[in-house]
Amino acid sequence: MDYDTLIDAETWAFINRTAEFYPPDATDMSIADQRRVYDQMCEAFRQPRPDGVSCRDRDCSGVPCRLYEVGETDTTVVFFHGGGFVVGSLDSHDDVCAEICACTGIRVLAVDYRLSPEHKHPAAFDDAIAATTYAAQTWPGTLLLCGDSAGGNLAAATAHALRGKLAFAGQVLIYPGLGGDHDAGSYLSHANAPMLTRDEIIYYMAIRESDLQDPTAAPLRDTDFVGLPRTVAIAAECDPLADDAQAYADRIKAAGGKAHCIEEPGLTHGYLRGRTSVTRARDSFDRIIAALTALGRGDWPF
Template structure:
């Protein structure tokens, strides 16, 4: 793959800066060391919270959450962070959540689900569902589900499971370069097996850590693409990076939603790589994509579908 042609200078600078904190061989480190270098990388990229955004850390029936508000919101976004299910937490995506809050005016509830390998599947899904149920009981607002990478997986898994189970409507879901359980032997998994910042081998490593054993074959709380029923899902926007092994999961997921009669739209961002949310202040392509993500979250929260 000719990444020198596909990826522009700004994005290469972001890739190199990322590698200074989180090198390509980080998966060879101990889990503790992986978390240490990942947290340092996130801190290196972290932006100040926008003025007017207030935060409060709470326990959502035992699951740690951070609540972001700016004004008097009437919608709640549940945000699930990325990190391969083994990395990240409330601080790793703090600035992203704060900026989404400021740009949409919605309440953001960031979920600090327990991590692998200390807590293997389905703990991450169970924590996510617990936080969602708590938010509905606490605030009573209609919901938008959102998340990046592993968090995109959890957002989709919650959307599937939530059908008929919540007292508040799920108005939409926005999935950012999600891993949804696609076929790792074909498509973008092969085409971009050695992509910058996330390789196919990395994905398989994270999958092994998540399972601590055999990978489930028909569990949509593990891999939403494995669900046999895609009907009655909320309007869905999936945003992927073109230079990413996970790219085709987004396309396949949207195809399944629309085939079942739902609304889904796939945005594939040319020249971008996995994890580009951290590049939104230095890479124009990433900044433009983040704007599209915020607009999608805000529009779905208002029941607006502008993708037909």
């Protein structure tokens, strides 16, 4: 794959800056060291919270969460951070959540689900269900789901598990890993992409010890896609996971639902952190904001 052609100079600068904190051989490090370098990298890219956004931590049915608000609203988005189910925290995605809140006016509840290897599957899934149920009971109104990477997986798995029990206005999945075929499509054509490789995906899945046939771990393996919320799935072109977003949207549409996939050209996994320095990433973030805003209003602009 000719990444020198696909990826522009701004994105390469973001990739290279990331590499300064997160070395390519990080999977050989201890879990504690992986978390340390990931946290350092996220802190280096972290932006100040926008003015007017209030933020406080709270316990949500035993799950640590962080609540972002900017005035009155009847809409809540439950957000799940990425990190391969191994790294990441409320702090790693604090600025993303605060900016979503500021740009949409929507209440954001970020979920600090349990991580592997200390807590194998279905611990993170169970936390996602508990926190989402808490949100629905605490803030009656419009409910949305959102997450990036592993968080996109949790958002989708939550939507599948709670359909018919809770009413979701929509979900936005950002470069999600949904359990696609590791021996086909983008998993092979982008196996050695910058920022995330096929081998790293398999490595993190093994740490979680999840069964690819279990839809609570791999939503694409579900046999029933009826009754799922309106879905916007966003893929990075230069990402082994790219095909998961399109495949998921196609399955929902085939079942009679509404879904739309956006593939972001020339972007890599993890590009949200580059939204302040990479024009393509900023444009994609604007589309994420627009999607959440539309879904929160009950609109479907696709």
